[in-house]
Amino acid sequence: MAKDLNPSIVVFTMGKVASTAVAQSLREAEFPVYDIHALAPRRILSQLEREFENPERQSVPNHIINSIKVHNDFARFRKNRVISLIREPVMRNISAVFQNLPQRLAEDFDEILERLQRYEPGVPDFWFEKDFIPATGIDVFDTRVDPTSDHFILSNDRFDVLILKMDSSDARKSEIVSEFVEKDVKVIRQNEAHDKWYSETYAKIGQSLDLMGSDYLEKCFALKYFRTFFSEEERTAVARKFNYQGAI
Numbered sequence: 001m002a003k004d005l006n007p008s009i010v011v012f013t014m015g016k017v018a019s020t021a022v023a024q025s026l027r028e029a030e031f032p033v034y035d036i037h038a039l040a041p042r043r044i045l046s047q048l049e050r051e052f053e054n055p056e057r058q059s060v061p062n063h064i065i066n067s068i069k070v071h072n073d074f075a076r077f078r079k080n081r082v083i084s085l086i087r088e089p090v091m092r093n094i095s096a097v098f099q100n101l102p103q104r105l106a107e108d109f110d111e112i113l114e115r116l117q118r119y120e121p122g123v124p125d126f127w128f129e130k131d132f133i134p135a136t137g138i139d140v141f142d143t144r145v146d147p148t149s150d151h152f153i154l155s156n157d158r159f160d161v162l163i164l165k166m167d168s169s170d171a172r173k174s175e176i177v178s179e180f181v182e183k184d185v186k187v188i189r190q191n192e193a194h195d196k197w198y199s200e201t202y203a204k205i206g207q208s209l210d211l212m213g214s215d216y217l218e219k220c221f222a223l224k225y226f227r228t229f230f231s232e233e234e235r236t237a238v239a240r241k242f243n244y245q246g247a248i
Contacts, residue, residue, distance in 0.1 A: 006077035008032040009181060010070055012039055012135070014127040016095040017085035018166045018189065022177060025187040026083075037127075038067045039135035080159050082136065083177065086229055087166040088238045089124050089220040094205055094212075096123065098198050106197055113211060121219035128225055136161060141224050147231040151176045163229065217244045 009031045013019040023035035038044050044067050051057050051064065074080050097119050098112075105111050120126075133139050136159045145152050150172060152163040162180045164173060173187040196202075205211055220226065221235065221244065230238075235248040 004078050006073065006080040008034060008070075008073060008081075010039075010080065010082045011035045011084070012070075012082050012132070013037060013085050014092075014124050014132075016092050016099060017087045019085055021170075021187055021190045022083060022085065022164075022173065024190060025174070025177070025185050026181070029181075029183055029185045031181065031183075034066050034070050036063060036067045036070055038064070038131055039070060040131045041071065042134070043131045044068060044071065074158075078158070081181065082159055082161045083180065084132065084161065084163050085166045086124075086163060086225065088230065088234070089121065089223050089226050090212075090217065090238060090242060092124065093119055093121055093220065094202070098196075098202050101198060103197055106201075109201060112198075112201055113205070116205065116212065117216065121216060122223065124225050125223050141228060145229065147229055148233070152229065153180070165229070212242075214244065214246065217242055218246050221246060221248055 009026050011019050011023045011026070011033060013035075015037050019035055023033050026033045038047055044064065047064050047067075048060065051060055094116060097116050101112060101115070128140055133141075137156055138154050138159065138161060140154065140163070143154060145154075150165045150168045154161045154163065160180075162176070164176055168176070170187050170189055174185055177187060178185045217239075221239070226235065232248065238244075239246075239248050
């Protein structure tokens with residue numbers, strides 16, 4: 001018989017949403033924690049296939065091994081706790097591209113911009129549809145939530161899920177996470193973009209509509225998760241930041 005509650009907390013996110021800070025804060029509060037980006041079996045398999053097909057790869061990365069561990073661990077318990085973070089899609093997508101840039105491109109602005117413009121803006125919706133929903137059984141796009149809230153609690157018979165907006169203050173995130181795990185947790189930001197080699201280019205890209213183009217922004221604003229979890233006021237603020245004139 002499976003135990004009632006999994007003692008581990010799983011931070012399961014789409015990536016580039018400040019999951020490191022939450023995961024580390026939970027570890028410091030003495031919780032067993034996994035910080036992963038893939039959990040649905042097909043997603044784990046596709047990642048494994050890419051690794052095995054890569055002639056330069058000598059071993060399977062730890063993040064994939066951890067995904068398999070979490071998948072197995074979930075089967076042992078009746079109830080599992082998951083924390084996921086979300087971020088407005090414009091800068092989330094830009095951050096995702098910068099995260100994977102080789103440092104040799106530090107001075108090659110044109111190549112960085114070209115990679116940004118090739119990136120598929122729909123990745124966050126894809127992650128929810130192909131990973132989060134199959135893994136948890138919680139259809140976030142068929143759930144009524146108040147988008148003005150800074151967090152959302154979703155549950156079914158297997159999972160309690162906290163979805164938390166990344167832009168909440170550290171103090172507010174600490175309060176929300178502490179309540180969810182029923183223990184004091186202090187969240188402190190880590191892994192900030194301004195501390196990295198690409199900080200100057202990152203800031204320049206993030207402040208200019210002309211560089212990214214209106215088509216890119218239109219696709220970001222059309223994303224289902226953005227419309228589900230973010231209020232009209234929040235979407236308007238993002239549009240104003242990037243001088244976007246399209247539908248929000």
